[in-house]
Amino acid sequence: MIFRHMDVETYLTRINYQEPIKADLSTLAGLQTAHMLTVPFENLDIGLKRPLKIDEESLWQKIIINKRGGFCYELNGLFAWLLKEIGFEVTYLNARDYHEEDGSFGIDFDHLVLLVRVPGESTRWVVDAGWGDSFTQPLDLDNPDEQVQGLRGYWLEPFKGGYQLWQRNYEGNRERQYYFDLTAHSFPSEYEATCLYHQTSPKSIFTQKRIATRLTEDGRISLDDEKLIVTKNGQREMMVVREKERPALLLEHFGIRL
Secondary structure, eight states: OOOSSOOHHHHHHHTTOOSOOOSSHHHHHHHHHHHHHHSOEEOHHHHTTOOOOOSHHHHIIIIIISOOOBOHHHHHHHHHHHHHHHTOEEEEEEEEEEETTTTEEOOTTSEEEEEEEOTTOOOEEEEOSSSSSSOSSOEETTOOSOEEETTEEEEEEEETTEEEEEEEOTTSOEEEEEEEOOOOBOTTGGGHHHHHHHHHOTTSHHHHOOOEEEEETTEEEEEOSSEEEEEETTEEEEEEOOGGGHHHHHHHHHOOOO
């Protein structure tokens, strides 16, 4: 079964978005933030050996009906569908994660990021609800200056025919997050092989550890294999977590029942 039309109201209820909907920048920004506040970035099914499917029906069932999160292909794949239903022009881009340890970038289709246009306007907006700890509002692709969001700032720097995303962290240091080009791609078909790779390869970070993380009104909350990390106004607190405590924490902070 392939969905042809989305139940937009059900999606908006899932992300607790209650403002009027229109294909404009205010709605785009509000939807990205609402999505990140309510739908966690998480890879828990990979550790449980549950295959991830990124067709529309599977994404809808997992994220909207079962109230789960996902990783980039799932979160941005479903979010792109919502944006198109509302009337935005959406392009699926090929992004590659930056590896700080050796200065390299990951494989093609390592990450899915979206390029979005508001109808009738020329500005190109970079949108990403599926990276985790990163920008929470659309970024103007053609703005060479720092784009400040709360206590952090972001740059989109021209690089090798595309752009690389930089983030200024709470401490003031800059880190590179990923590189992307502007070639349009087909979703899900062109991303399925790398989605499978990240579920099965021992080289993928997603097979090496469990993570659930979600934006909060004043920071972020994250749960990995060993600890719960709460960030408020740039200040981080960590608490060691025992395995038997994880189910209650997943339910309390992320609404996840495994």
